[in-house]
Amino acid sequence: MKKIKYFILTAAALALIAVGCRKSTQYAALIVTGQNTIDWQTSSTLLKQILEESGLFKAEIVNSPDAGGDMTGFRPKFSKYDVVVLNYSGDQWSENTKQDFAGYVKNGGGVVVYHAASSAFPGWKEYEEICGLTGWGDRSEKTGPYVYFNRAGRMVVDSTPGPAGWYGKTRDFEVRMRNPGHPVTKGLPVRWMHPDDLLFARLRGPAGNIDVLATAFCDTTGGGTGREEPVMMAVTYGKGRVFHTTLGFPSGDENIALKCAGFITTLQRGAEWAASGKVTQEVPPDFPSAAAISVRSNLKIRTLDENIEGLGEYDIGKSTRFYTGIQEEIRRAAGDKTKLLEIEKKLTELLNNPSATVEAKKLVLRELSWIGTDYSLPAIKKLQAVPELKDEADFAIERLGAN
Amino acid sequence: MKKTSTRRDFVRKSASALAGSVIIPYIVPSSSLGLGGQTPPADRIVMGVIGTGSQGMSDMRDFMRLKDQVRFVALCDVDAKRLASAKDVVDKTNRSKDCRTYGDYREFMEKEKLDAVLIALPDHWHGIIYSEAARKKWDVYGEKPICRTINDGKVIVKAVKDNGVIWQTGSWQRSQANFHKGAELVINGRIGKVKYIEVGLPDGGRGIGTPPVQDVPEELDWEMWLGPALKVPYRGVCHWNWRWILDYSGGQLTDWAGHHIDIANWGTGLEYTGPVEIEGKGVYPVDGIYNAPVEYDILCKYANGIEMRVANSSRLPKGMGTCWYGDLGWLHVDRGNRISASDPNILKEEIGDNETHLYKSDNHYQNFVDSVRSRKQAIAPIEPAYRAISVALLGEISMTTGQKIKWDPDKEEIIDNPTASRLLSRPYRKPWTLPTV
Incomplete structure (x- = not known):
């Protein structure tokens, strides 16, 4: 695989340059943390990386004093930022800070309410309006109604008295888009699997200006609600826009819920929408679907070269994600001959590479059977003489009409 | 291709001519001489099944609900277990042990003399088996989708049309x-x-x-x-x-x-x-x-x-x-x-x-059987x-x-x-x- 690796290094360098040229950082983001019921250090670091990975944000992290500390001096300059990401659930802020924050939102500031921040600041009315739905901290029907969806897909606003906020054990669950026309969700799959997360349930209003973007089904195990619970909301407060996601519990060493391509994408898009009212980011090629989760171990989208390298090592029993990644690149080329030729060249290189596996070459031949040109034809023909690849090579040659 | 006279020719001709007034020599598949029932054995549609999985079995049972209008005589499947349990069902219904079974459709097609065949296979097999069945001049109840590719579809449509067979797609919503x-x-x-x-x-x-x-x-x-x-x-x-x-x-x-x-x-x-x-x-x-x-x-x-x-x-x-x-x-x-x-x-x-009256059927399987008899197009051609x-x-x-x-x-x-x-x-x-x- 030496040749491939060399190629990847060059391509990686080129890609870095390309990313550098692609977008200038447009928005300033502030991640507010310092106290939380979850691992706020790890999650804040990941949130910062996720935001910056989009190329749209420069993110800073500000830590509040520790629990029980003097909060009077904690007064971030919210107005300096385009979007404030709340990863905080702890001691109440000072009145001044609260006023600053509510004023910032009212005047058009963007906010992302992340995960456990749904439980912050019990009793602070403005905050509850900013979140749309909240839970825990002795909240009850006084906070507002339960909001959820029934199995028929209709939103239910339910004023039944009762406590606010519940979660079960971490698990994989399916997220279901409820407003696929919103800038944050537009173009994304309407159903997708999300791994190893805590699903919040029984959140309560005020629910004034909320648009529930997505829900997930909370089954009745261990006291679950049996309802489709909101997991992503868009809220307007004054002139401000709020993207509230209940997803992204940092757990174990892996923090899989935060590395889910679905979480990453919706957070990046939600933050852009909160900051600007629009979303310019494309749907990433690895967004999950109802069929399978999609995890980015390093928070980055795989490049074509990484997919090619991964495919070269494919064998029965291994993940097909590198192959499906290449198929997605082919779909996205949308018939562009230059892009298709670039992919064809890399696939042909795999066919000619003695260290690429037989199983990988079988998959390559399937793709070349229809995107192939004169460029790959000699390499394909050569494989007709290799017994274990003959069927696939014949398949490709016949489909290309080259026999 | 030399055309051999089949029972279906008889069914076809007796539908157009006055029943009983002409004697036509025909080969009676031995198994169609069933026991009892109200439909005379010679008027029963003799059927086989290729593909005895869940859909094939479900279709077969629906045909069996038409009582003795249909008699299944032969089954084909690549799964011997499924084949055996399908044979059980057919034998019980026929009150005999005569239902023949095949693991290879080529042998099934070579040996069987049928009026009609029910085919319920994975889509990638449709191109070959639908066209071969039509070429055998068997009427076909075929499961949808009728093809895996457009090219397969063209070949199937041509085979069905050229051979003048009755075709019913399993698009039962029409009925x-x-x-x-x-x-x-x-x-x-x-x-x-x-x-x-x-x-x-x-x-x-x-x-x-x-x-x-x-x-x-x-x-x-x-x-x-x-x-x-x-x-x-x-x-x-x-x-x-x-x-x-x-x-x-x-x-x-x-x-x-x-x-x-x-x-x-x-x-x-x-x-x-x-x-x-x-x-x-x-x-x-x-x-x-x-x-x-x-x-x-x-x-x-x-x-x-x-x-x-x-x-x-x-x-x-x-x-x-x-x-x-x-x-x-x-x-x-x-x-x-x-x-x-x-x-x-x-x-x-x-x-x-x-005004326009669309073809009416209230039983998709009966409609096929009626069409086999009348030679009139079925509701889902x-x-x-x-x-x-x-x-x-x-x-x-x-x-x-x-x-x-x-x-x-x-x-x-x-x-x-x-x-x-x-x-x-x-x-x-x-x-x-x-x-x-």
């Missing part, structure tokens, strides 16, 4: 009152001129990752199951779940096209044509051996200006089913006898004598089935290429896109070839 009524109201202009149709089909489900390779069960002829498809190791995925793998099927989209797209076409007179432009976008699993799209959203334009959107139901306001939108209102039909309209009074409208699945297959090509596809529905060719045109067929693994008819 349901609500679908019939909805289509008939729409085709008679009760919602005005139809401009747009929405067709909601099921969402795709969860994948299973990449299961380990395992030993092929003793009862399964895996090589034969794969047939013309590329060879892959056995991973315990075969019956039923082949639907989620593109080598054999296009997923929910192609599974259901033969139902709700077929109904959409029926109500708008688009049964014998196809769209001229197709643009689709799919969501594909990022991992695992199930690789069919789990979401899809396809917009087609027809030459007469009608637009049809075919999408997984979660994307559509009315969910599953067919919804026609005309300039005077809309009408929606779905399974579970569902029918609704923008104005409920539309549903009370009667269709006058001088071959070409509409081909046109319905074509919409999905062209949508699949658009999703795969990421391009808008231009289609000539008369020549049945993709216009100006040789790369996409390659996806109109899937070459067969040797020694299998698609019959040329």
